[in-house]
Amino acid sequence: MEIAEARRCIAGRLAPRPAVMLPLAEACGRVTSEPLRAVMDAPAFDQSTMDGYAMASADAGPHPLPVDQSLSTRMEGIPRGTLRVATGQPVPGWAHCVVPQEQCSIDADGLRISDDTSLATGQFIRRRGSSFRAGNEVLPAGTILTPGAVALAASCGCTELPVRRPVDALHIATGSELIAPPALPVGWQIYDSNGPMIAALLLERDIPCRGEKTGDSPSTLLHVISEFMGDLILVSGGSGPGEQDHTATAFEDSGFEIHISGVNSRPGKPLIFATRGHQAAFGLPGNPLSQWVCFQVFVRVALAAWNGLPAAELIAADCDRGESWECSGGDGRPTWTPARAAHDQGRIHVHPLPWQHSADLLPLASANALAFGAPDSQTGRIPVLITHHNPSPL
Amino acid sequence: MEIAEARRCIAGRLAPRPAVMLPLAEACGRVTSEPLRAVMDAPAFDQSTMDGYAMASADAGPHPLPVDQSLSTRMEGIPRGTLRVATGQPVPGWAHCVVPQEQCSIDADGLRISDDTSLATGQFIRRRGSSFRAGNEVLPAGTILTPGAVALAASCGCTELPVRRPVDALHIATGSELIAPPALPVGWQIYDSNGPMIAALLLERDIPCRGEKTGDSPSTLLHVISEFMGDLILVSGGSGPGEQDHTATAFEDSGFEIHISGVNSRPGKPLIFATRGHQAAFGLPGNPLSQWVCFQVFVRVALAAWNGLPAAELIAADCDRGESWECSGGDGRPTWTPARAAHDQGRIHVHPLPWQHSADLLPLASANALAFGAPDSQTGRIPVLITHHNPSPL
Numbered sequence: 001m002e003i004a005e006a007r008r009c010i011a012g013r014l015a016p017r018p019a020v021m022l023p024l025a026e027a028c029g030r031v032t033s034e035p036l037r038a039v040m041d042a043p044a045f046d047q048s049t050m051d052g053y054a055m056a057s058a059d060a061g062p063h064p065l066p067v068d069q070s071l072s073t074r075m076e077g078i079p080r081g082t083l084r085v086a087t088g089q090p091v092p093g094w095a096h097c098v099v100p101q102e103q104c105s106i107d108a109d110g111l112r113i114s115d116d117t118s119l120a121t122g123q124f125i126r127r128r129g130s131s132f133r134a135g136n137e138v139l140p141a142g143t144i145l146t147p148g149a150v151a152l153a154a155s156c157g158c159t160e161l162p163v164r165r166p167v168d169a170l171h172i173a174t175g176s177e178l179i180a181p182p183a184l185p186v187g188w189q190i191y192d193s194n195g196p197m198i199a200a201l202l203l204e205r206d207i208p209c210r211g212e213k214t215g216d217s218p219s220t221l222l223h224v225i226s227e228f229m230g231d232l233i234l235v236s237g238g239s240g241p242g243e244q245d246h247t248a249t250a251f252e253d254s255g256f257e258i259h260i261s262g263v264n265s266r267p268g269k270p271l272i273f274a275t276r277g278h279q280a281a282f283g284l285p286g287n288p289l290s291q292w293v294c295f296q297v298f299v300r301v302a303l304a305a306w307n308g309l310p311a312a313e314l315i316a317a318d319c320d321r322g323e324s325w326e327c328s329g330g331d332g333r334p335t336w337t338p339a340r341a342a343h344d345q346g347r348i349h350v351h352p353l354p355w356q357h358s359a360d361l362l363p364l365a366s367a368n369a370l371a372f373g374a375p376d377s378q379t380g381r382i383p384v385l386i387t388h389h390n391p392s393p394l
Numbered sequence: 395m396e397i398a399e400a401r402r403c404i405a406g407r408l409a410p411r412p413a414v415m416l417p418l419a420e421a422c423g424r425v426t427s428e429p430l431r432a433v434m435d436a437p438a439f440d441q442s443t444m445d446g447y448a449m450a451s452a453d454a455g456p457h458p459l460p461v462d463q464s465l466s467t468r469m470e471g472i473p474r475g476t477l478r479v480a481t482g483q484p485v486p487g488w489a490h491c492v493v494p495q496e497q498c499s500i501d502a503d504g505l506r507i508s509d510d511t512s513l514a515t516g517q518f519i520r521r522r523g524s525s526f527r528a529g530n531e532v533l534p535a536g537t538i539l540t541p542g543a544v545a546l547a548a549s550c551g552c553t554e555l556p557v558r559r560p561v562d563a564l565h566i567a568t569g570s571e572l573i574a575p576p577a578l579p580v581g582w583q584i585y586d587s588n589g590p591m592i593a594a595l596l597l598e599r600d601i602p603c604r605g606e607k608t609g610d611s612p613s614t615l616l617h618v619i620s621e622f623m624g625d626l627i628l629v630s631g632g633s634g635p636g637e638q639d640h641t642a643t644a645f646e647d648s649g650f651e652i653h654i655s656g657v658n659s660r661p662g663k664p665l666i667f668a669t670r671g672h673q674a675a676f677g678l679p680g681n682p683l684s685q686w687v688c689f690q691v692f693v694r695v696a697l698a699a700w701n702g703l704p705a706a707e708l709i710a711a712d713c714d715r716g717e718s719w720e721c722s723g724g725d726g727r728p729t730w731t732p733a734r735a736a737h738d739q740g741r742i743h744v745h746p747l748p749w750q751h752s753a754d755l756l757p758l759a760s761a762n763a764l765a766f767g768a769p770d771s772q773t774g775r776i777p778v779l780i781t782h783h784n785p786s787p788l
Contacts, residue, residue, distance in 0.1 A: 357443060
């Protein structure tokens with residue numbers, strides 16, 4: 001199956017998840033399932049934007065003016081006159097403007113305004129409803145909740161928001177060669193890096209992930225998959241067609257329907273995608289670089305679909321590497337290359353970080369993007385999937 | 395003080411924080427304080443990259459070949475011959491190449507290789523140390539730990555990494571007009587949105603944040619600041635020079651030294667920055683949009699400095715809005731405007747989201763960037779600070 005077809009297949013098989021109400025702090029970073037409508041005007045009353053004095057323009061003279069210094073926070077029934085107001089405080093209906101305190105002086109007789117002071121109508125008054133009105137949609141469905149969006153919801157009196165229900169994930173590392181510290185590798189043993197990688201990729205997206213190791217045992221693998229009650233299973237290794245590859249069989253024998261078995265992608269050829277009811281499962285290549293690529297190119301499509309969003313698209317970027325690198329496999333499969341993306345003078349540049357082999361994790365230490373194929377010979381641009389925030393969020 | 399000078403002042407007053415060892419899952423997203431050197435070669439032995447048969451090129455004929463089907467995982471003492479190997483398994487020193495199993499057939503007499511099969515030296519063998527050698531620096535100090543970097547560390551047998559010590563923050567909302575649900579606003583009361591905003595901005599960066607409300611009481615504010623034992627205090631409101639503004643006094647009376655008191659920025663004029671030993675404190679404008687801008691432009695500089703990193707720089711982006719908007723205040727202060735950044739054909743475009751007033755949260759619902767001033771009349775480009783991941787991390 002071609003890459004684009006596989007991505008369409010994954011998106012098409014997964015419906016947006018049900019809505020759940022989550023407190024604002026937990027909802028941050030998640031996706032709204034319904035629009036949020038304001039229940040009141042914002043601001044809810046005419047208010048001063050300065051520390052100063054509210055006055056009707058007709059009250060500007062003669063000086064000095066009698067002044068009410070009480071900093072009243074009442075909304076109504078304030079007698080017409082010159083009224084002291086602080087930033088954010090209500091301005092009475094009779095007021096035409098606010099004069100900042102820096103342009104005023106007070107003495108025993110009252111208030112004097114500097115000669116060149118503006119008394120323009122509406123000056124330093126924020127009108128009721130000037131941000132939005134009760135009933136306005138302030139957050140559309142499908143909003144990724146940034147801190148700014150969370151603050152907007154809080155300002156409307158929300159303490160929780162309807163978002164797509166969080167995903168519950170399981171990672172299964174297969175292969176009896178995998179060990180964890182403090183054990184030291186013996187023979188062909190290696191430290192498992194796929195488990196920590198998947199946990200970190202999911203944690204970045206606020207998705208908790210349990211980890212299991214099933215060694216080379218098909219029956220253990222089958223048992224773990226059969227018993228799984230959560231949403232997403234990611235199996236590292238065993239997803240190829242070899243006789244030692246048990247992932248496809250375990251998916252089928254535990255009631256999953258396989259929709260993808262092998263993709264024309266390098267790395268990532270032995271990808272499996274399967275569903276069982278609302279659950280999704282991926283068989284991922286056991287080599288860590290391959291697994292990282294498959295997560296970015298395929299698993300993210302599932303996460304987007306569950307959130308009711310389109311998958312992240314590849315963007316065109318300038319390729320700033322003169323020399324060529326291996327952009328396709330011996331069998332012509334188009335190649336993904338980790339890359340470092342940066343911005344310069346309105347343009348996006350990527351520097352490819354070619355890999356030695358599909359267990360080569362070194363390029364991932366500095367990658368924040370994934371380039372596809374070779375640069376266009378005319379434009380020098382290359383399609384790129386952004387994988388991490390750039391510049392840094394710090 | 396000018397904006398650039400204020401950013402330099404903040405960066406210059408804060409040293410990189412001490413190192414702490416954190417488990418990989420907690421270290422993800424944080425910044426390494428020391429380089430990581432590999433303790434072993436990667437791979438640690440010559441290994442097959444395919445399921446197939448290891449052979450010396452001289453062993454290719456005559457057919458059929460006797461074959462050892464045992465899938466040995468021993469590293470040494472394997473007799474020369476044709477040896478079955480699985481992906482990732484050791485290849486004996488005498489082997490010149492691996493032939494994939496798809497190009498072989500086995501019967502009772504032994505193994506036959508297809509006629510057109512390549513036997514190139516080194517084929518499908520991943521050589522010991524081809525990714526990196528023991529002693530190589532694989533993660534420099536100052537690396538922001540992505541999932542790929544975490545996987546690289548895990549593959550080296552690390553379970554924890556030295557990172558800059560996490561920050562412990564406190565947000566103080568001042569102002570007696572602030573309420574929280576389920577209370578309904580009376581008079582000039584409003585829902586606090588600054589607390590949820592700051593909590594979310596810090597949570598995005600894995601910084602836990604306690605929240606306090608001190609109303610209009612200078613003594614409560616002073617008490618809370620005096621008692622604070624953590625790293626970062628952010629006070630919303632009261633940071634101006636007015637008689638109702640108590641933040642600067644509270645900082646000074648609790649032993650903080652004030653380095654910045656007012657910046658030539660719109661919004662953000664009444665910014666305070668102060669330090670007490672290793673602690674930092676900011677007085678932020680009480681209006682939510684202003685607070686968001688000050689966090690992005692100033693507080694992030696402190697977080698970067700504590701991590702030993704340079705502050706995120708503004709980048710140049712094409713401005714795709716034809717009509718003009720208010721790019722400076724009446725007093726000439728340069729203006730920050732929330733914006734929506736997107737990529738197209740190798741270029742970065744921003745669409746400004748002008749604000750009505752500094753309490754206007756609506757533009758923040760869709761902002762992922764912050765534009766500064768007006769587009770250049772020649773190039774149409776505008777300086778931009780990226781505030782959120784784009785495209786989405788999903």
